[in-house]
Amino acid sequence: MIFWTITILGLYLVSILVVGVYSGHGAGKDTESFFVANRRINWLQESMAVFTTTIPAAALVGTIGLFYSGGANMLGYLISYSFLMPLTYWYVGSRLRRLGRARGYQTQAVFIGDFYQSRYLRWAVALAGIAFSIPILMTSPVALGYLLNHYTGIPYAAGVLLFIVVAAVYTLKGGLRAVANTDIFHGVLLLLFLVGVIVTVVLYAGGIVRVLDTPKAVVSSSGPGLELFVAWIFYVGLGTCVQPDRAFRMFAVRNESNLRNGVIISGAMVGLSGLSFLIIALSVHAYAPDIKQTDTTLATGLELAAPWLIPWFVMNAWGGGMSAFTAGLLSVANIFIKDMFEPWYRRRHNLAAGPESDRPIVFAARIFITCMIVITAGVSFYPPPFIWSLINITLGSLLQFLPMFALGFLWRRVTWLGAASGWTVGVACMFLWSFVFKPPFGPLAGVDALAVNAVVLILVSLLVPEDQALKDQREVLRKLATSDVDSKPAFSAAGLAN
Amino acid sequence: MKIWARALYVVTFLVMCTLPFNPLLNQRFVVFPLSAICVTLGLIALYVCTLPDDTGFSGKGDTK
Numbered sequence: 001m002i003f004w005t006i007t008i009l010g011l012y013l014v015s016i017l018v019v020g021v022y023s024g025h026g027a028g029k030d031t032e033s034f035f036v037a038n039r040r041i042n043w044l045q046e047s048m049a050v051f052t053t054t055i056p057a058a059a060l061v062g063t064i065g066l067f068y069s070g071g072a073n074m075l076g077y078l079i080s081y082s083f084l085m086p087l088t089y090w091y092v093g094s095r096l097r098r099l100g101r102a103r104g105y106q107t108q109a110v111f112i113g114d115f116y117q118s119r120y121l122r123w124a125v126a127l128a129g130i131a132f133s134i135p136i137l138m139t140s141p142v143a144l145g146y147l148l149n150h151y152t153g154i155p156y157a158a159g160v161l162l163f164i165v166v167a168a169v170y171t172l173k174g175g176l177r178a179v180a181n182t183d184i185f186h187g188v189l190l191l192l193f194l195v196g197v198i199v200t201v202v203l204y205a206g207g208i209v210r211v212l213d214t215p216k217a218v219v220s221s222s223g224p225g226l227e228l229f230v231a232w233i234f235y236v237g238l239g240t241c242v243q244p245d246r247a248f249r250m251f252a253v254r255n256e257s258n259l260r261n262g263v264i265i266s267g268a269m270v271g272l273s274g275l276s277f278l279i280i281a282l283s284v285h286a287y288a289p290d291i292k293q294t295d296t297t298l299a300t301g302l303e304l305a306a307p308w309l310i311p312w313f314v315m316n317a318w319g320g321g322m323s324a325f326t327a328g329l330l331s332v333a334n335i336f337i338k339d340m341f342e343p344w345y346r347r348r349h350n351l352a353a354g355p356e357s358d359r360p361i362v363f364a365a366r367i368f369i370t371c372m373i374v375i376t377a378g379v380s381f382y383p384p385p386f387i388w389s390l391i392n393i394t395l396g397s398l399l400q401f402l403p404m405f406a407l408g409f410l411w412r413r414v415t416w417l418g419a420a421s422g423w424t425v426g427v428a429c430m431f432l433w434s435f436v437f438k439p440p441f442g443p444l445a446g447v448d449a450l451a452v453n454a455v456v457l458i459l460v461s462l463l464v465p466e467d468q469a470l471k472d473q474r475e476v477l478r479k480l481a482t483s484d485v486d487s488k489p490a491f492s493a494a495g496l497a498n
Numbered sequence: 499m500k501i502w503a504r505a506l507y508v509v510t511f512l513v514m515c516t517l518p519f520n521p522l523l524n525q526r527f528v529v530f531p532l533s534a535i536c537v538t539l540g541l542i543a544l545y546v547c548t549l550p551d552d553t554g555f556s557g558k559g560d561t562k
Contacts, residue, residue: 072529075517082537083511083544090548209527217526219518226518233515256550264545271537278530 002152005311009148012189012315013166016182016322023181024174030358031342034175034365035106035334036252045180046253046262048187050089051269052323053246054081054236055190057143058391059273060317065294067281071216073225076232078274085237086267092241092405093250094259095481100251102485108247108401109339115408115477116416117470124423125401126339129244130332132397135390136245137328137372140321141380151314160380163318163325168373171326172366176252179326186319191269193316194276197302197309201283204305211283224443231442234450235395242401245327248334255486329369337365393434396446400426403454409478411461416470418461426453503546510540 027033041049055063067074096111105111109129113122141160148159170178205211220226240246253259284291284301291300302309342361351357403426404419426449433445441448514536517524523532 075514075529075533078533078537079511079514083507083514083540086541086544087507090544094548212527212530214526217529218524219529221518221524229518260545260548263548264541267541267544268537271541275530275534275537278533 001307001310004308005152005314006154008311008315009318012319013162016185016319017166017170019185020170020178020182021173024170024178027173027175027177028362028366031106031338031361031365032358033177034362035248035330035338036100037175037177037180039101039252040254041176041180041249041252041258042254043258043261043265044184046249046258047265047269048183049180049249049323049327050240050246050262050266051273052183052186052190052320053327054085054240054266054270055273055320056324057140057147057317057321058324059277060298060313060320061143061295064277064281065297067277068285068291068294068297070225070228071214071282071285072219072278073228074232074278075219075274076229077236078271078278079233080235080237081240081274082267082271083237084233085240085270086263088238088402088406089241089250089266090260090263092409093247093253093263094256095409096247096250097253097256097259098483098485099477099481102480102483106248106251107335107338108242108244108405109335112404112419115474116404116419117473118416118420121404121416121420121423122339124420126335128397128401128427129335132394133244133328133332133335135394137325137332138376138379138383139391140325141376142383144318144321145380147314147317151310157381160377163322164373164377164380167322167326167329168369171329172369176249176330179323179330180249180252182326183323186316186323187269189319190316191272193309193312194273194280196312197298197306198276198279198283200306200309201280201301205283205286208279211279211286214282214285216282216285227442231444231447234447235399235444238402238450239395239399239446242405243395243398244331244335245324248331329372332372333365333369336368337361341368392444392446393430396430396434396444396449397427399446399450400430400453402450403457407454407457408474409481411458412471412475412478413461414457414474415461415464415466417464417466418457418459421460422453422455422457425456426450429453500547500549503543507540507543507547510536510543514540 027037032038063077096105096108099105099111103114107126107129109122109126112125113119141163144163145156145160148154149156170182202208202211219229250259253262280301281297284297288300288304291297298313299310302313341364345351345361345364346357400423403422407414408419429449429452430445433439433448439445439448513523514533517529523529
């Protein structure tokens with residue numbers, strides 16, 4: 001098995017490098033091509049990107065473990081990703097895509113700064129986007145270094161370095177275009193793997209009737225099981241449209257039709273994954289009901305039912321991890337460069353926007369990504385013990401961006417003070433209920449904080465009047481966000497410079 | 499057409515969300531296939547809802 005694991009993973013990494021480096025050719029000439037692939041991402045690249053970053057290595061390990069212990073109570077995860085994620089992603093994404101095309105936005109922070117005319121919100125979204133993305137970035141090499149070490153004996157440090165170097169090479173070379181094309185590769189392999197695992201473990205468990213003939217195939221109508229069901233409905237899916245590593249691709253999609261197809265297909269693929277997780281977890285539970293460390297559910301299930309699938313498991317875990325890692329790298333670099341470095345650099349050198357002045361900015365982006373990679377390697381060699389807890393806090397904190405985006409487009413009476421107060425209180429509650437007290441309702445602090453955030457936003461917006469000029473400015477952006485921008489020339493930095 | 503699509507999306511979403519309180523549907527051999535059906539129908543409905551009005555799926559087009 002060691003031989004096959006190393007061989008399959010090796011072939012996979014070589015293929016990824018070829019796809020990434022080849023498709024990323026010429027992507028470094030300006031920030032439009034490096035960060036948003038000239039806004040030419042198609043539905044397949046978009047849907048596979050959302051799919052693979054939503055189902056990373058952590059999902060194959062941790063989420064299947066949650067389904068193993070929670071059974072059908074985890075169907076909130078499925079509802080969240082198949083109903084709320086596509087709805088919010090479409091609602092926010094289609095508007096951000098149009099605004100990005102018309103105004104040249106590449107990050108959410110610039111849009112929020114313009115929309116609410118607030119430097120506080122612009123900096124809050126930018127800094128929080130970087131700070132909260134970093135833990136997600138760090139976990140992939142750590143987890144996959146351990147996984148490779150466990151199944152092949154390859155030293156942990158060597159596994160981490162291999163992961164980081166391969167991901168760095170194609171991300172630095174080709175930016176978003178390379179990452180998007182490798183995501184297609186990751187996504188197709190992951191889908192095939194899930195189908196293969198379902199067939200194998202269901203047959204090994206004695207058939208679908210035996211698998212479903214368990215109390216775990218039913219949702220609890222009270223107690224912690226019901227709390228888990230409800231909390232997951234609002235937890236993961238609602239956050240997708242505001243998580244920087246997924247959301248920055250909204251700006252890159254070619255047109256409305258590609259975004260629509262991408263959103264629906266990603267919802268279908270993540271939905272299929274949710275159903276797969278349930279069936280896999282119930283099947284493993286049927287023939288191995290006493291797994292104590294639920295993170296090992298899939299690995300244990302495969303070791304018993306089909307050890308020949310282990311190399312494919314390792315390969316797909318690496319693929320999911322690589323997708324999440326490269327998306328995180330690009331989005332953090334995008335935020336840092338577009339929201340912080342570029343405005344400062346242009347002011348300092350008195351440069352207008354244009355392709356000539358873009359080259360040093362892309363160079364700076366590559367330097368920044370290299371620095372992030374070095375820091376990630378450092379953290380991976382000495383991983384802090386709380387790195388896994390940070391993921392929950394990260395997801396919950398990113399969720400707090402949702403009201404200012406969704407209600408901003410949806411509700412005309414929203415004000416910048418309401419958005420700023422709601423977000424600040426939401427993040428404060430998130431930390432309070434993560435570190436000091438238990439969340440008042442359900443197990444996930446992020447969901448409770450989201451409710452407080454939304455209520456504060458609405459109350460402050462209703463109670464504190466705002467200057468009419470600010471409202472008019474917001475209305476202009478709302479109208480632009482629903483207008484036909486694809487038939488007009490896209491925003492051009494060069495054109496602006498002229 | 500779009501009104502029906504919106505209704506279908508809401509109904510499938512509500513069926514899934516109220517599953518714990520629905521003893522008729524919350525049964526061992528029903529939950530899994532029902533979830534698969536609801537997710538499929540919900541996504542098809544959302545697709546129709548998001549189509550532009552000039553594709554023949556809009557409420558306006560239906561009345562002509």
